[in-house]
Amino acid sequence: MEFDLIIIGGGVNGCGIARDAAMRGLKTVLIEKNDFGSGTTGSSSQMIHGGARYLLSDVQTTRSSSLDSGYIQKIAPHLLFRIPFLFPVLTNPKKSAFGQKLYLELLETYFSAYDKFALLKNGKMHTRLSKEEALQVEPDLAPELHGAVTFDEWGIDSFRLCLLNVLSAAEHGCEIRNHTEVTELIRESGRVVGVRVKNVIAGGYSEIRGSLVFNAGGPWSAQLAKRAGCHIPLRPAKGIHVVFDRRISNYAIMASAIDGRSIFLMPYQNTTIMGTTDDDYFGDLDDIPILEDEIEYLFEGIEQVFPRVRQARMIQAWAGVRPTLDGRGHYEDDLSRDHKVFDHEAQDGVGGFLSIAGGKLASYRLMSEEAVDVVCQKLGKMSPCRTHLVPFPGGERVIQPEELAQSYQIPLLAAQRLVYRHGTHAEKVLELTREHPFFRNIICQCEPTLEAELRYAVRYEWAKTLADLRRRTRFAAGPCQGMRCLMTTAQILGEELNLSPREVLSQLKEFQEKSWEKRIPVLDGTSLQQEELLAYSLYNVGNLD
């Protein structure tokens, strides 16, 4: 079987390209070596933001980001949530009262300029708050506060965003292959004509052939391109985020790190995330270390404006590598977030092979559109992009969780979370409980996640491992990090996939190993109690070692 387009990489770009290409009628296959969003996308700041920080250097990026943010809200209304941001300004004893006032004025001018883009992204205009007003809305701000400016951005669950694209792509005939690793680019007379792939879970190799191979490997893309003798000028940059066990502020809060970079603390779903760093990275892309130094760098900056952050309980940290385009001789943070589609035929003389690099989460749809425009041109099958007009599966309209909660007899919070993740498809998830009333069981109490949603993710969302389930349903992503629900979830996965108990237990071990790595950097305070209890549960009682 011959495809029009083979896409390598299931990050937001690969998934976005898959949807766009499939909607334009191309015969498409999407290949991801791990899971959708498991690389850079899932490690991002989870924002579809307007790019206020590019306002001075790259106003075009701000404009296009804001415009696309508006589109994404229309096609995935359930998945975006407004994040009110607070930019606190502290009293600086070195500055005169006039200087202080001037700084706040300048900041306000800056955000007034940003207001111009607010309409595009359906945002709210900025406001200026006095010290008293700011403390009223955010009582834990540092007492040295002088005033604050507010603005707003949009947050998103980037795993679900990838999955929405995958679901839509599949509806339009795209073949979906996660846990499938490309081991070789097949080349015939100077052209890339297909890929050799390995089924990572079941083992075994196969070949997939197509007219065009699109490399959307993110930070991995340079390595992949090299195998075909092609060059992508990347300057990979690492960014880390720290997750706290609950929402610890009302607003998202901006702060300056010790080197003057902007960093933030942001309520995210039922947790808080703190980010991010931006450092050149030369290490292993499949095993990115998180240093205590990097965490301390974030704390040091945030505590200047929000001292209470030190008392909050960290539950994990994640790291990702941005596939930033080369910019030798600049600081990491000054690099453009611009993106580029590489036609390796024109550039390296290798036909049938394209790559994309650079960009940011907020502009994924636009990038995908550009990429597929090039693809269509190459294939001579022109067709207009409609990804900004057609709602995602589940995004056709907004539904009320109250009715679902009542009609299916589940807690309202569970219904709300389900609607957040699935939109109108929440009803499809809950349909599973009609036949099996106990699929209403809340398996992960922290999130909460229902048994029905876990089973649905295996049946209809290509979940094959516990980590896949975590990305799709947020089970085990909360304060107890799976202490209470890991085993039950593993058993459910085993039933759905027909695994032997032995395989279920080894899935459990593998998941624990991987998530342990993300918890090591944040072991402190009450997390140690949780860790002691989890180890006792899995190893002393569970005898899993």
Next chain:
Amino acid sequence: MEKTTDIAILGDGLAAYAAALELKDSGCEVTIVSKAPGATALSSGAWDIAESPTRSAQDDWEKLPTIRENLSEILRRNEFHPYSVFSKGFSLPDYLKFIEEHVGRAIKELPLSMEGSVKKNQVVLNNLGTVKSTAWVQSSMIDADLRRWKEAKVLVVGIHGFSGFNSRFIRHRLLELQEGQSKQHIGFVGSFDVELPNFSHQASLTAIELAQRLDQKETFVKFGHEIVKYIDGKIYSHLLLPSILGIENTMAITEALKKITGLATAETLATPMSVPGYRLHRALQKFYQQQGLNLVTGEVSGFEGESRQVKKITIQDAEKSTQLRAKAFLLATGKYIGGGIKRERVFQESVFQLPVSVQHKQLAHQSPARFTDLNSAHSQPFLQAGIRINSFGQPLDTEGEVIFDNLFAAGSILADFDPSHERSAAGVSLISGTLAARHAKGLA
């Protein structure tokens, strides 16, 4: 308020219980300072004494070493282990005998029915479908010791709406466990789920809720008859259930189910938060009350010391503050779960700010890479971290010197054993609690 006592025990878990037992007929006035249910209450409720450091519960159960062999191996391999530290002054045979006698005494005096042996570990099935080797389990679980089974015809029963026990999984898993065994322990296995009376169509039930409900006679009798319906003439020998057989009336329920179904009936071991752990916690509380010990509740917020002597501690309970003077103090506050040890950017013992160490190296503000192992299944250095002591149970500083002459420590707070990975926590708590109290008694 100010109070005076002979011996103050900080903590109310298993080490505290052993100490209280040791002081029972000594004439000493004992006061227990209790903060909140800790690791004992969260445990599986089974008592581990010793398992071989080179694990074997999944191996051939016929070839499992004896507890004596396991203890000897620990003593040989780890000179810093609390078992090793307290062995000073004993000959090996005397020490092994001492451990057996004192664990035996603790079992006898406990107001909770336990079964097992100080000689040989049981191989008990848990809710993960794996087995754990442990010395003593609550009597309602003894029939889940797979080693005793001879071609057992097992019926696994789950509860609708309770996701903590998957009967189908356990059924398949039992057959896997039989592989690799030299004897045929498991004949065949069946499974089904029942609905507990009065819980029709309720989802997300917890073990505690179910146990509370089953405590009522009407409910457990109905439950038994419900199971009989499903047996429907098939021939079974064993009935396996989640650990939900009541909080108060566990033995009566187990006996009733045996009678109604005609099957050897057992609860499986459970991961936290488990009903059997809660039963154990209640049994210890009951013992303290029966003995008429003084109880002070609250968190120790400070202490006063003077030239190597602890004079008094301050206990804070909401608005109420109590000063407690004692001739000797016994620290049995546990590890992280109990709150005995904490790390808030620096490792520290919570009450007396004692140094925390592992393998005689102090842990202070090291970065996580220094106190963790990348393999989560390995015993973790931070889980072995604790208070270094001498053979009297007195905490030592980094130089190995006694810090306070009248302060003793026992249980999970001790350094160089990992209660989360190795299966020796109950034994260590009982032996360290007994011996620390014995030495504290000399000061009272």
